Each structure stands twice: as structure tokens, then as C-alpha cells.
Amino acid sequence: MRMHDDDVKAGLIAYLRKHHMEVCRQWFDDISFGGIDGGVLRLVVGEPVQLNYLQRTCGTQFTDAAQAVTGRLLAVRFVGSSPEIIHDPAPDSVTADMPGFGEQMLLSPDYSFDAFVVGPGNRLAHAAALAVAEKPGRAYNPFFIHGGVGLGKTHLLQAICQTFIRNRPSTKLCYISCSTFMDLFHESVKCGRMQDFRLRFRNVDVLVIDDIHFLSKRDHSQEEFFHTFNSLYQAGKQIVLSSDAAPEDIPELEERLVSRFKSGLVACLERPCFETRVAIVKSKARLVGIELSDEVPAYIAARVDSNIRELEGALTRVRGHAAANAIPITLESAKAALYDLGSGAPGLQAIIVAVTRYYDIKLADLMSRRRTKSIALPRQVCMWLARRYTRFSLEEIGGHFGGRDHTTVLHAIRTIEDRRTSCQELGRAVDEIERSLGPRTHA
Ligand code: ADP
Numbered sequence: 219m220r221m222h223d224d225d226v227k228a229g230l231i232a233y234l235r236k237h238h239m240e241v242c243r244q245w246f247d248d249i250s251f252g253g254i255d256g257g258v259l260r261l262v263v264g265e266p267v268q269l270n271y272l273q274r275t276c277g278t279q280f281t282d283a284a285q286a287v288t289g290r291l292l293a294v295r296f297v298g299s300s301p302e303i304i305h306d307p308a309p310d311s312v313t314a315d316m317p318g319f320g321e322q323m324l325l326s327p328d329y330s331f332d333a334f335v336v337g338p339g340n341r342l343a344h345a346a347a348l349a350v351a352e353k354p355g356r357a358y359n360p361f362f363i364h365g366g367v368g369l370g371k372t373h374l375l376q377a378i379c380q381t382f383i384r385n386r387p388s389t390k391l392c393y394i395s396c397s398t399f400m401d402l403f404h405e406s407v408k409c410g411r412m413q414d415f416r417l418r419f420r421n422v423d424v425l426v427i428d429d430i431h432f433l434s435k436r437d438h439s440q441e442e443f444f445h446t447f448n449s450l451y452q453a454g455k456q457i458v459l460s461s462d463a464a465p466e467d468i469p470e471l472e473e474r475l476v477s478r479f480k481s482g483l484v485a486c487l488e489r490p491c492f493e494t495r496v497a498i499v500k501s502k503a504r505l506v507g508i509e510l511s512d513e514v515p516a517y518i519a520a521r522v523d524s525n526i527r528e529l530e531g532a533l534t535r536v537r538g539h540a541a542a543n544a545i546p547i548t549l550e551s552a553k554a555a556l557y558d559l560g561s562g563a564p565g566l567q568a569i570i571v572a573v574t575r576y577y578d579i580k581l582a583d584l585m586s587r588r589r590t591k592s593i594a595l596p597r598q599v600c601m602w603l604a605r606r607y608t609r610f611s612l613e614e615i616g617g618h619f620g621g622r623d624h625t626t627v628l629h630a631i632r633t634i635e636d637r638r639t640s641c642q643e644l645g646r647a648v649d650e651i652e653r654s655l656g657p658r659t660h661a
């Protein structure tokens with residue numbers, strides 16, 4: 219029996235919603251069915267960023283759906299709608315693709331300007347980001363965004379990148395995390411490929427680097443970055459940077475870079491107010507195709523005030539709870555899903571504040587890659603507390619604290635767990651920090 223085209227598409231979406239809820243997005247509605255041929259089911263995607271995202275992250279789920287819906291052993295292929303974007307974005311035009319280096323930083327279609335909610339705490343950063351995206355090299359250069367964990371730095375950076383890609387497909391854009399920049403630098407030194415490295419980074423039109431606070435004085439990559447920066451800047455190329463602290467507060471940053479970072483526009487992201495949080499929850503729900511009645515976002519926003527990533531985490535729990543119980547999302551179901559949130563469990567931000575205060579260290583140090591004992595121990599305590607009181611995964615916790623992998627986090631947690639009992643001083647420290655976190659009261 220032959221299925222009608224529209225049925226195949228609708229069937230796929232319905233199956234994905236039921237079995238792979240986590241990948242589903244509202245914009246899947248814009249995907250069109252391109253036919254089945256030679257065991258391959260083709261799906262046509264107009265937006266290059268969406269196309270690349272699907273190709274790289276959703277293959278398994280769509281294949282599963284295609285096989286279930288058609289009852290045939292099919293492979294799924296995502297293709298572009300116009301001839302020039304049929305393939306992956308051209309390697310030297312879009313994304314941080316580094317031929318020979320095997321590095322690409324994926325852009326998430328979720329992180330667009332459309333999905334970014336503007337409020338008092340991010341108005342300037344948002345306006346400046348838009349200006350930079352529309353007039354690279356001419357509005358603000360460099361453009362430097364800073365703010366705490368989960369406040370939207372990466373989102374804004376990616377929104378800028380997506381606008382570049384859409385408006386000027388031929389722009390040579392390099393979007394990369396600072397730690398990848400550093401790793402590539404070391405790799406290039408080791409393999410005697412510095413020439414390639416320089417060519418690669420100094421030939422771009424736009425350089426976007428996330429989490430630049432990882433630069434360290436004791437690491438030669440900082441020197442290299444300085445020269446990259448100068449060479450691009452002098453050529454009038456746009457540079458966009460994000461950091462968890464203002465330039466002058468990045469502990470390991472050389473003075474000459476501090477002054478360069480401050481020479482363009484420095485914009486700060488502040489924690490969102492209640493109204494903005496409500497709007498963000500609604501926007502996140504819309505992104506995944508859910509309409510919520512007003513009271514649910516308001517309830518979630520009142521319960522979570524630390525950062526936006528935790529706000530999203532709460533929404534995910536509410537969705538998961540409703541899906542697991544096969545009930546619609548209502549105020550009651552949201553309350554049930556979040557019953558233990560705010561029963562005294564502190565958020566990540568509160569943990570970080572308590573630990574930096576107790577040990578009298580700077581936030582930027584805690585989030586840096588520094589391994590000195592005076593920083594490493596407080597960081598391990600943070601990781602241990604984060605695991606104990608928040609629902610973040612080991613990977614997520616590692617990501618928050620200087621881009622560490624989950625084994626490092628696991629090691630930190632075990633270390634504190636062991637030494638908390640064997641070392642009196644540590645035991646007392648942890649007790650006191652936990653006491654200072656106290657039971658939080660919520661609206
Ligand atoms: P950071 O890089 O500052 O740690 P992210 O950019 O990763 O934070 O943001 C964390 C989450 O919060 C992301 O899912 C992002 O989409 C969301 N977010 C942050 N700010 C906003 C905003 N103003 N509107 C909508 N979502 C936001």
C-alpha cells in the first residue's frame with residue numbers, strides 16, 4: 219500500500235513526538251517530504267542551520283520513525299531545498315569547520331534571535347548583538363558579551379552566527395569555543411602545523427569565540443590569540459567574544475588583551491526579572507510546540523529564579539511528568555512535577571555564591587581551567603554540591619566549571635565524598651557552606 223506524502227510526514231512527526239520527544243521542535247512542521255527512492259527517504263529542509271543540525275543530531279531518531287511509520291527498512295537523508303545548500307554548509311564558508319582538524323561547532327536552531335526574549339537585564343546586549351549581526355565589522359568591534367552561567371551568552375553568539383549565515387552565505391565565519399581554540403593551537407604546535415592554524419584563523423571574515431575567559435597567561439595560546447585578534451581587527455573583520463566576567467575581571471588575561479576587549483562594546487547579561495522569566499518559559503514551550511496556559515509559566519518562573527538553564531530544566535520536568543502520566547500540562551501537574559524544587563534545594567548559582575564567599579575566591583577563578591590547590595578544592599566542593607542538590611548531569615556540571623569532562627567531575631565528587639569524613643577541616647567547610655545555602659523559600 220502506498221502512503222500519501224502528507225501522511226508520511228504527519229506520521230513521522232507524530233511518531234517523533236511520542237517516542238523522541240526530546241528532539242522535537244515546532245519548526246519540524248516546515249520540513250517537507252521529498253519522496254522515497256532506492257531505500258532512502260528524503261526530507262527537504264530550507265534553512266541551512268536547521269539542515270546541518272538535523273544531519274548531525276537527529277539521524278537516528280528520524281530513521282527509527284521512518285522505519286516504524288512505513289514499515290520498511292529505510293535510511294533517512296536530509297537535503298537542502300535550494301541547489302547551493304544541498305550539501306553540508308560549504309566547509310570554508312559556514313561554521314567552524316576546520317579541514318584537517320576535524321573540528322566543527324554545531325549551531326542550534328533553538329538559539330536564534332527570534333527565540334531570544336528581551337528584558338531589562340539583556341536589552342543592551344541583545345540590541346548590540348543584532349547590530350553586529352547585521353553590520354559585521356561596522357557596528358561594534360570587538361563585541362564582548364559577559365554574564366553568569368546560563369544567562370544567554372552562547373545563545374546570543376549563535377544567533378549572531380545564524381544571522382551571518384542567512385544574510386551573507388559567503389561570509390567566512392569561524393565559531394569556536396575558547397577551549398577548542400586552545401586545543402587546536404597545541405595540536406598545531408605539536409604537529410608543526412602552525413602555518414595552517416594561522417592561515418585558518420586569520421583568513422576569516424568573522425571570528426566568534428565562546429568562553430574566552432579560559433585564556434590563560436601561562437599558556438602560549440593567549441599570545442597566539444593576541445596576534446590573531448590584531449590581524450583580524452586591523453583588517454576590519456568582526457570579532458565577537460563571550461566570557462563569564464568583564465575583561466578586567468578575567469584573572470589570567472594579559473593587560474594588552476583587556477584593553478583591546480574594552481575598545482569595542484562590552485555588554486553585560488544580568489539575571490532575568492520575573493516577567494522575563496515568564497516570557498522565556500513561554501518561548502521555550504513554543505519552540506517545542508506546546509501552548510501553555512498563563513498560570514503554568516508564571517508558576518515555573520516563580521519557582522526558579524537562578525538562571526535560565528535551570529528554568530528550562532524545570533519546564534522539561536513539567537513536560538516529562540505530563541507525558542509520563544499521559545495527562546495535559548496544567549498548574550496542578552506542574553506543581554506535582556516540581557514539588558521538591560525549592561523545598562530547600564539550592565540552585566547552581568546559590569552554590570557558586572556560597573562557595574566563592576566561603577573560600578574568598580573569585581568567580582572567574584572557579585570557572586577557569588586553573589588547577590592550583592586553592593582553586594581546585596573549592597571547585598571540587600562546588601561540583602559535589604551541584605551533584606547533590608541540582609539535577610544537572612556530570613557533563614553539564616563539568617561544562618559549568620571550566621569545560622571539564624564527566625570523569626573529572628566524578629573524580630571531584632568521589633574526592634570530596636571520601637575526604638569529607640576523613641579530613642575534619644574539609645568536613646567543617648562543607649557543613650558550613652551547606653548551612654549557608656539554607657532552605658530556600660519560594661513564592
Ligand atoms: P551561557 O552561555 O550564558 O551559559 P546559554 O546561552 O547556554 O547560557 O543559555 C542557557 C539557556 O538559556 C539556553 O537554552 C538559552 O536558550 C536560554 N536563554 C538564555 N537567555 C535567554 C533569553 N533571553 N531568551 C530565551 N532563552 C534564553
Ligand code: MG
Nearest residue numbers: 371372373428
Ligand atoms: Mg555558554
